[in-house]
Amino acid sequence: MLPSRFACREERLATEGRLKYRGTARVGLEVLHFTWNEPREPNQKSLDKLKMCFERGQCDRVSRNHIPVLIDQSQLDDVLHASQVSAERLLTNGADPHPELRFPLGFQLRCLHGRHRVLAAREVLPPQERWWTVDIYLADIDDELKKALVEEHSNEQPPSDGEIYCKIRKYQRKRDRYSEMRWWARLSGHGTRCLEQVSRHHDFKTAFDDLLDIPGLWGGMRISTLNRMISMNCDDEVLTYLTHIKDVWSQLLRHNKEAMLMVDQATVKAVELMAPKSSKRDAQALHGQLVSGQIFSGFNLESREIIWS
Incomplete structure (x- = not known):
């Protein structure tokens, strides 16, 4: 049997991951850096839950919950030399503890996910314990692998319904069926049916698409209730309300799309x-x-x- 297109893509990502993976290490929390609002903005409820877990000593950062990070090969070589750690030692995953890497003052190690873990650890852990385990990849990894690592969610915080909807529509627009289906798979059977209903309703789909420019709006979305919205048969009223939401935020931000993208859920x-x-x-x-x-x-x-x- 010939391998499916999706299976081939999975194998390609796995191969790329093996090629670009440089090992696992302990690093100080101060060097872990996240691009603003990427991969997702901080959620206070999730942060408080993690802080409570960490305060109780439930902080597994050795065998699980590693954070994927990116670094240039030349920078990694310098850090390994300064830390007196060999490249081979970094790849010895069975080592306990993992080797500790020391970075220059002000160095920023780009993280692909794990923001809430880092924020909680910075607030709760004592100074001598402020470190985390990272899986190190070269910065020139393929965009597909980077996307897969960014969207690799742990139990830290499951994606919200709004995030799932936005990702599905994003990949539908890009005609990226593989990535789209990975997000459909996160929905329950009922959620899938509800979203399919909206997808078949051109006016509702268009109105929701107009709000994709403002990611901060999507925190309260409940996909499982969309069927009720459609069954009310109040299409004009719902569409007017959705349009009003977009108009209010557009006027507030002077129709600046870049500014709209920066509006967070807390706001x-x-x-x-x-x-x-x-x-x-x-x-x-x-x-x-x-x-x-x-x-x-x-x-x-x-x-x-x-x-x-």
Whole structure:
């Protein structure tokens, strides 16, 4: 039997992973770096849950929960030399403990996922215990492998329904059937049927697609309830509401698509049911959060004040 197209792709990713993998090591938390909002923005509920686990001593960072990181070969060579660790030792996965690598002051090791683990560990672990185990890959890995590593979710925080929907639509637009099906597989049978209903409803699908530019809006989505929305037979009202949501955020951010992408869920949650133009109390509360960076945290202070004006 000839291998399927999907199986061939899996094998290609596995081969690329073996070629670019350089080993496993312990590194200080201070060098672990995440691009803003990538792979997903911090979620306070998930962070608090992890902190509680870590405080109870439930912090398995040796045998499990490794964080994949990227580094240039030349930089890795320098670090290995400075740490007096051989490349062969790094690849000895059965070693306990894993070798410890020391990095220059200010060095940033790009992480592909594990943001919540790192944030929780930085807050809870004592100074001498602030390290994590990482799996090291060369920075020039194939985009497909990078994507697979980014989307490799541990039990740290399952993807939300909104994230699943956004990923499915993203890969449908790219005609990337393999990646699309990996995200469909995360849905229950009922969730799959609900999303298929929306996919067949052109107007609803278009309205939801218009909101993809604002990832912060998707935290509250429940795919399992979409069938109820359709069965209400209030299409015009629902579509008007979805359009209104897009219009409000577009006007607030002066139709700047790059700015819309930087709106996080914490900001959306904070402004829900608030009326700063009508309520002085709401205005004071929101402006205080804006100045402190609690909302619109991806923007600098000057940009936040422009949004407020």
